[in-house]
Amino acid sequence: MVVVSSLPPPTEGVRVQEPSTAAHLGNKPLGPGTLYIAESRVSWTGAEGQGFSLEYPHIMLHAVSRDTSNFPHPCLYMMVDADIDPQDGPADGGADSSDEDAASGSSVTEVRFVPEDEAALDRMFHAMSECQSLHPDPNDSVSAEGDDFEGDDCDEGPDDAGGGLANGGGDADTHQPMETGQFDDVDE
Template identity: 45%
Template sequence: MVILTSFPPPDEGIRHREEATAAFIQSRDLGKGTLYIAESRVSWVGQDSSGFSLEYPSVALHALSRDLRAFPEECLYLMIDGDLGEGEEESSENGQDDEQPASEIRFVPDDKSHLEAMYKAMSECQALHPDPADVGDSDDDGVYEDADEEDEGAEYDVRAAEQQRGCHQLEADAGNGDWEAGDEPMETGQFEDAEPDH
């Protein structure tokens, strides 16, 4: 269930503010309000001062949606980790109970020319909050275990393989295979276009 609460809009780190923006959670139209894209969170405050706030780690995906077959208006689309209460029947009907639930939020500004600026601000703020699961463990240093030989602990070193492939490529690029150290280099320019006789 989506709970709208009354709270003040963010007052620090606001990267974009868009008035007259409709908010949709799943298919539920919450009406028009003001969207705040701040460094700390995304907030929407309706005309009645009720609204909601999202922390960036809960935003799994954000995009500009211009496909009018998917939604009747161009919008800033957000996929949120977790069920916001509107899609409970849908997940059980599709047999996707083992997957983490997700919800969709769409922000539709009256002025569609502001969508690019909204997306840019969202991207900049999202980058300030990297997903901890995406931050790689620097201890592995490019070494991965072979999934088929996991029990034996076989490892595959990505950098070593790339260096090895690079060495073979250098050997192949050194010539056509028939060139030897004492051979004279091929005459250059022999395949240039001849100048027309006028």
């Protein structure tokens, strides 16, 4: 669920509370406020009472971005599986994103948090990683017995148990690196 309102910040399980953090939804700056990274959700509240709250299952990606060629400030970058408009809420006009929109991946919003103290970025990222791990994606099913691969489709020999990728990439028998660019996107 993505909520855009005058929602109070979380009070339990707060891992990071970072004041003087500017929020940007897409290309729209919302101004300075306080970022809360809690075990249950990520929330940001601005000076005028506006704010938003993101639940971890809707955060598709989070990273620290120090590349200022696309955005002028180092930031904690997130991709959220909802179209968020800070004035109206999500694009469907309701208080939260629909599960159908989230499942189809029909809308994505880029969210950036710019702390006044750039040194806080790594701390924010690590707190996000820890909290997001508390909310695993239910669609990523891993067998409880650990036998994720069954049948003849898995070609795993005694020398490359775990595959070459776990060992730094490439072929485990010859220890050759993978070919550069072999997974680049094809121009459409």
